[in-house]
Amino acid sequence: MTYKNTREFAQQLDSEDQLKHYREEFLFPQVNGKQVIYFTGNSLGLQPKRAKKYVDEVMNDWANLAVEGHFYAEKPWWDYQERFAKPLSKIVGALPAEVTVMNTLTVNLHLMMVSFYRPTAKRYKIICESKAFPSDQYMIQSQVHFHGLDPKEAIVEIERRPGEHNIRLEDVLAKINAIGDELALVLIGGVNYYTGQVFDMKTITKAGHDAGAYVGWDLAHAAGNIKLELHDWDVDFAAWCSYKYMNSGPGNASGLFVHEKHHHNPDLPRFAGWWGHNKERRFKMEPKFDPVHGAEGWQISNLPILSLAPYLASVDMFDEIGMDKLIEKRDKITAYLEFILHEIDKEVASTFEIITPENKEERASQLSVFLHGEGRSLFDYLMKNGVITDWREPNVIRLAPVPLYCSFEDMYEFGQILKKGITG
Incomplete structure (x- = not known):
């Protein structure tokens, strides 16, 4: 044109x-x-504009039903987050069981690091992009410290070439190959917040897996913005905030993806909480954790419904379009x-x-x-x-x-x- x-x-x-x-x-x-x-x-x-309607609905149910709103609200709070599974799965290219909403972005990335960053004496290095968003940098550094490692040794940043603003795909792949069997995790922002560069997530994910590492993505600037196929790309995990392109309100809840291949792995560690426990037995207050199969099994606390309401309003709009x-x-x-x-x-x-x-x-x-x-x-x-x-x-x-x-x-x-x- x-x-x-x-x-x-x-x-x-x-x-x-x-x-x-x-x-x-x-x-x-x-x-x-x-x-x-x-x-x-x-x-x-x-x-x-429709966000107010969704929030008012929760407020009215709270006023009129109080605790009974968990089960008898128009959208019962007990399973409120389940309404996100199908529309969110379309937005990020996932199976409905692979996505949920909970916490905020960096909290969810920390929780994913618990499961997917398991350093050994040989395999302990993390690849990320140079000049990642500071929250990601701090999160990765603190996780490395938590495991008693030196960030200077464990964190490998992909640099831009002199005089260039963006990172070349071939440089990412070359670094993955160079680190080889020392690589534990690749964790990169799918869209760079500063330059707006979109990374080839499919190719990078395959390269990380070929090296024997897990691969996760921070999709803060990607969710609701670009075409994602997280399931087909075989991504291990991803998380995103909802308040940028998805218009859910300041500091609002995060979305989470965990590939179905990890849902039934009992050896994969996680930090547990009662909202991730077997839904049908949750109120039996059993002493042993039995996780929900799917991404919801990584939930810890019951969900902040007032925060989820405007997010659901936006997700419904995305589903229309x-x-x-x-x-x-x-x-x-x-x-x-x-x-x-x-x-x-x-x-x-x-x-x-x-x-x-x-x-x-x-x-x-x-x-x-x-x-x-x-x-x-x-x-x-x-x-x-x-x-x-x-x-x-x-x-x-x-x-x-x-x-x-x-x-x-x-x-x-x-x-x-x-x-x-x-x-x-």
Whole structure:
């Protein structure tokens, strides 16, 4: 398609958009009396209007039923999390029994490390990407310390080549092969939070398994954003937050995947709690832990229903649409944003460097833009003029044109505001 940097062309694209009516499903902040252009769904998604209905339903059941809400609410709290299994399995490419919701992201990754990081004298090393999100770095370091190991010896980071912004697949595979039978675990962010690079999870997972290691993925920036096939890729485990592309609300519950091949392994250790115990016998208060078969067997505590309610509202919306339609619009609106950036770059004779890969197979709903010659003042100008974006040092802005609620006209309008912010 030949794009045009005009409002009329952007409006034409919006008129052809099959998902355009979902924009009305969300609540937008306002700046200067106008609805913002929202580019930070990769940090916190907008609130779906239907979320309040789901939360109010729980509040009303609590008021009217109290403890009996566990069994007699419209959506009984006793099995509330089971409503996520089927729609979430479609979003991440899993069997329903392989997914559940519980805790928060880093907590779930810690719990997965209990099961899948079992270092020995020979096999103890972990591969992760250089400059992973700090929470992952801290989590991995603390797990290594917990096992009495030296992070400098046990943690192997895949580095970017000098002068490059993204990690090459061949470098990941070469490092896996080089470590060989010393490798215990590969744990990488499926989408890099800083550059927006999407990793080839299928190929990396196979390489890790060929080396005899477990392979897990942090899908914080991937779930609800990219096409995932966790079961078919034979991924051992994965976890994701729900508040970015999945719009569940700040700091909300995490999703969890454990491949079915691990569900019946009695030798696989885990930290246990009563909500992971055999559901039919849970209230018998038996002394010996008998885990639920499936990802729910890794649950520990009963679930925070008020937190799960807005997540379920969003998951139901995803189920209505389907990932294929979301990805189709995602690719189109991201390409249009890329075009707008290049056009404005030419008009203002500036130097924008998009550090997100050009190949659409290696990117999703994010463009990270290195603003050479520009500083924090440009970011501040955008924010004051109704463009909510994200600043990362030294001078990168991250733009996430989320297909559920961003419009093509947003992309055009952003370009005009950006141009004014540079030219004054």
